[in-house]
Amino acid sequence: MKIIIKNSSPDPIYKQISDQLRGMMITGELKEGDALPSIRNLAKDLRISVITTKRSYEDLEREGFLETVGGKGTFVAHQNKEFIKEQKLKIIENRLSEAVDEAKMLGLKKSELREMLDALYEEVL
Amino acid sequence: MFKLIMADIKVLGNRIWQIPIGVFLFIFSFSFIPNLEEVYKIHHLIYSVLIPGLLTYELLRDEQKHGSESVFMTLPVCKKTCILGRYIVISLFCSLSIPVIYLSEYLHITMHAKESIIEFSRIGSISIGVLLVIYYTLPVYYYTKKLMRSMGASALFLTALLIITDILYSHSYRLSLDNNTLIWYFKFSGIIASLVLVLKVFEHFYKNIADRYTNDIIYTTIIFITIDRIAAFQNMLLNYISVNKYLEIFLKSEKHIGSYLLFTALSSKHGLDLIIVGISLLIVIFLLFVFHKNFNDKFNRNMILYILSPVILFHVFSFLISFHSMIFYYPGDEFYWNIHLLLIYMIFVVSIIVFIMISVRASIYLLKNDRRHS
Amino acid sequence: MNKIIEINGVTKEFEGFKLDNISFGLEKGYIMGFIGPNGAGKTTTIRLIMNLLKKDSGDIKIFGMDNSKDEVAIKDRIGFVYEESYFYEHLTVKKMKDIIAPFYSRWDDEKFDEYCSVFGLLPNKKIRDLSKGTKMKFSLAVALSHNAELLILDEPTSGLDPVFRDKLMDILREEIQDENKSILFSTHITSDLEKIADYITFINNGRIVFSDQKDVLLENYKIIKGDSGILTGEIKSELLGVKENRFGFEALCNVEKQNVFSQFEIVTEKPTLEQMMVYMQNK
Numbered sequence: 001m002k003i004i005i006k007n008s009s010p011d012p013i014y015k016q017i018s019d020q021l022r023g024m025m026i027t028g029e030l031k032e033g034d035a036l037p038s039i040r041n042l043a044k045d046l047r048i049s050v051i052t053t054k055r056s057y058e059d060l061e062r063e064g065f066l067e068t069v070g071g072k073g074t075f076v077a078h079q080n081k082e083f084i085k086e087q088k089l090k091i092i093e094n095r096l097s098e099a100v101d102e103a104k105m106l107g108l109k110k111s112e113l114r115e116m117l118d119a120l121y122e123e124v125l
Numbered sequence: 126m127f128k129l130i131m132a133d134i135k136v137l138g139n140r141i142w143q144i145p146i147g148v149f150l151f152i153f154s155f156s157f158i159p160n161l162e163e164v165y166k167i168h169h170l171i172y173s174v175l176i177p178g179l180l181t182y183e184l185l186r187d188e189q190k191h192g193s194e195s196v197f198m199t200l201p202v203c204k205k206t207c208i209l210g211r212y213i214v215i216s217l218f219c220s221l222s223i224p225v226i227y228l229s230e231y232l233h234i235t236m237h238a239k240e241s242i243i244e245f246s247r248i249g250s251i252s253i254g255v256l257l258v259i260y261y262t263l264p265v266y267y268y269t270k271k272l273m274r275s276m277g278a279s280a281l282f283l284t285a286l287l288i289i290t291d292i293l294y295s296h297s298y299r300l301s302l303d304n305n306t307l308i309w310y311f312k313f314s315g316i317i318a319s320l321v322l323v324l325k326v327f328e329h330f331y332k333n334i335a336d337r338y339t340n341d342i343i344y345t346t347i348i349f350i351t352i353d354r355i356a357a358f359q360n361m362l363l364n365y366i367s368v369n370k371y372l373e374i375f376l377k378s379e380k381h382i383g384s385y386l387l388f389t390a391l392s393s394k395h396g397l398d399l400i401i402v403g404i405s406l407l408i409v410i411f412l413l414f415v416f417h418k419n420f421n422d423k424f425n426r427n428m429i430l431y432i433l434s435p436v437i438l439f440h441v442f443s444f445l446i447s448f449h450s451m452i453f454y455y456p457g458d459e460f461y462w463n464i465h466l467l468l469i470y471m472i473f474v475v476s477i478i479v480f481i482m483i484s485v486r487a488s489i490y491l492l493k494n495d496r497r498h499s
Numbered sequence: 500m501n502k503i504i505e506i507n508g509v510t511k512e513f514e515g516f517k518l519d520n521i522s523f524g525l526e527k528g529y530i531m532g533f534i535g536p537n538g539a540g541k542t543t544t545i546r547l548i549m550n551l552l553k554k555d556s557g558d559i560k561i562f563g564m565d566n567s568k569d570e571v572a573i574k575d576r577i578g579f580v581y582e583e584s585y586f587y588e589h590l591t592v593k594k595m596k597d598i599i600a601p602f603y604s605r606w607d608d609e610k611f612d613e614y615c616s617v618f619g620l621l622p623n624k625k626i627r628d629l630s631k632g633t634k635m636k637f638s639l640a641v642a643l644s645h646n647a648e649l650l651i652l653d654e655p656t657s658g659l660d661p662v663f664r665d666k667l668m669d670i671l672r673e674e675i676q677d678e679n680k681s682i683l684f685s686t687h688i689t690s691d692l693e694k695i696a697d698y699i700t701f702i703n704n705g706r707i708v709f710s711d712q713k714d715v716l717l718e719n720y721k722i723i724k725g726d727s728g729i730l731t732g733e734i735k736s737e738l739l740g741v742k743e744n745r746f747g748f749e750a751l752c753n754v755e756k757q758n759v760f761s762q763f764e765i766v767t768e769k770p771t772l773e774q775m776m777v778y779m780q781n782k
Contacts, residue, residue: 010769012718044672049697050529052714132598135590196585198551200602201574 001030005046013048017056025065025076026084036066036074129202281326285319316350347413354406359444361399368392502560503527503649503681504548509557511547516705518543521557523700523710528678530671532692532713533685534776535702541685542582544702545653548683549579561649575604578642580635582654588627592620592637603645614640632659639667643674650674650682656691664688668695689772701776708779713772722774723752725765734759740778751778 003020005013024030036042039057043050057074060066067077103113368391504525511518518540525531535541546552548559550570559566561573586595592615600606615622618636626634635655642650650671656664672695674680684692692699692713700710709716720739727748735741737759739751751770752760770778 040676047694049713051697051712128601135598199549199579201571203571
């Protein structure tokens with residue numbers, strides 16, 4: 001399991017963690033029933049505050065991605081992965097249509113928009 | 126408690142040897158000075174209390190330098206237990222001096238072929254002598270932090286005092302003066318003269334620190350005089366009571382009209398003396414109060430509380446014992462005399478230990494309540 | 500009892516310095532960083548907590564117990580690391596340990612020996628012959644060897660190299676894995692606390708400036724950089740601290756007030772604890 005925190009990122013640390021964990025659960029890197037490290041263990045390894053890790057886990061728990069079994073730890077919850085993937089695809093579709101609208105208003109050609117998309121993919125990774 | 130004592134002994138362990146050697150050297154060296162028999166009679170007790178006391182101060186100062194008093198303050202120990210444990214250790218240290226005193230005494234006897242002169246019955250004047258020297262040594266020690274220097278100052282003072290009063294007394298003899306008040310004036314002049322001598326000597330050798338403790342020494346002098354006045358007042362009061370008691374006896378027996386008249390005269394004379402001493406005591410207390418207001422230094426402000434209190438304690442006890450014996454016993458009762466002596470000795474020992482306890486506590490108190498600077 | 504440390508309205512006055520109405524708390528299982536410039540009152544506050552000084556008013560509860568009434572029971576459960584080595588210099592490591600150990604009810608000799616070997620402490624070396632870092636290691640070994648539930652560290656790392664400071668953070672992180680333990684860490688080297696602290700309390704001129712979750716603090720403030728021309732009196736009043744020079748300004752700003760700059764070209768950054776301390780020094 002790989003979690004990397006970027007200091008320069010505008011996102012707060014707890015959000016970076018929950019985003020990365022969520023991503024792993026969607027791609028299947030973290031399967032249902034997998035045990036996650038305790039909040040303290042994670043805090044120690046990432047060298048951050050335990051309150052931060054606690055917050056990420058709480059957020060993910062609220063979203064339904066994680067569940068805590070008292071005394072045993074935190075595990076990846078049973079969930080409808082397909083449903084989640086669909087939700088995410090919808091968000092991407094909405095955002096892309098926004099981008100397309102803006103491009104059309106500016107008079108950008110499809111190929112130019114595609115170039116931008118390629119460049120962005122290279123950058124964010 | 127036991128843990129604390131063991132801890133303290135482990136910490137102080139390597140200083141124990143300094144006590145017997147120090148005491149021995151001072152006592153033994155003084156035995157060689159001729160015509161100072163009077164000095165010698167009280168010196169041994171003075172130094173047997175002084176040296177352990179000063180070593181304790183040295184330890185506390187050392188601790189303050191490194192902040193080691195924090196060791197015991199951060200451990201799970203009650204502060205009072207901590208201080209009490211330290212007193213016990215110090216008392217143990219003090220008692221180490223006693224066999225040394227006897228050793229020195231033995232050597233003194235064999236070398237000078239004289240009678241034993243340690244008299245434990247001279248308790249009343251000894252306590253004053255002990256405290257006198259300690260009061261002069263403390264300010265010097267507090268500021269110069271040197272054991273030898275403080276000892277030197279007190280030795281000089283004591284010697285000067287005794288020589289000067291010796292000279293003055295020998296003159297009073299020639300004038301056949303026999304007046305309590307006059308004798309006291311000699312004592313007073315002797316103290317001032319010796320004090321000035323010590324201050325001048327110190328100013329000459331240690332110019333840069335002389336100012337700071339000049340005030341302290343003056344303050345200490347006033348404290349000493351207060352104590353002396355308290356002692357004198359106590360004596361006067363007891364005399365007055367005993368004379369009146371004799372009067373009572375004579376009234377009841379209806380004999381010796383002549384003695385009756387004598388005692389009446391004595392009674393009124395003692396009454397007058399008592400009033401004079403009482404007034405001088407009040408004056409001195411007033412002076413003390415005035416001086417006390419002028420000092421911001423914690424050392425001086427705490428001196429009154431921590432040093433006068435055991436003395437007053439001692440005198441109250443001593444007075445009560447004497448008063449008790451006077452009221453309930455008649456002169457010539459052997460039994461009461463021995464108990465009286467034993468009780469007074471015990472009071473003396475307790476008072477000195479209390480004095481040390483309170484002084485040590487004073488230093489710890491001062492250490493804890495000053496914000497650590499430098 | 501959830502709060503390990505509870506301080507309420509504590510005041511202490513000296514000649515020329517006053518600790519005024521100090522209140523904050525620390526819950527079980529967390530690390531609190533206690534920051535402030537030199538002379539702000541950190542050491543005084545800690546001495547008040549340890550009952551080394553008598554407070555003028557207010558109350559202090561440790562483990563739910565009053566710190567002056569139940570002093571002994573409390574100190575048995577506290578591991579204390581001091582700024583300077585306060586041990587008796589003429590004793591050896593072993594002798595000093597032998598003096599201290601019997602006072603603690605849960606002293607663990609094995610643990611102490613373990614720390615000694617990890618830290619490289621030789622039992623027969625005199626304390627005055629140890630280097631400053633080694634003396635600190637000894638203090639730490641003692642504090643960690645009696646199963647203390649609360650660790651109080653008063654500026655333990657001033658004057659120590661970054662390598663050892665990093666190692667100390669590792670040790671503290673390891674300790675805090677036990678959620679029944681808490682740590683109070685007082686320092687003016689904020690970079691040490693940047694990563695490890697859960698809560699931060701900032702003290703300045705004898706007053707608490709803030710006491711809050713570290714993440715919340717760092718998220719609620721931003722460093723704004725821009726052209727000095729932007730600064731009007733009105734804008735300046737919304738800022739917490741400004742530094743101006745020929746090339747521009749840098750200021751600390753509460754996130755809520757950030758919109759004053761909405762029409763200007765500015766750069767915003769996450770503040771570091773050090774910056775927060777510097778800009779808030781006039782509070």
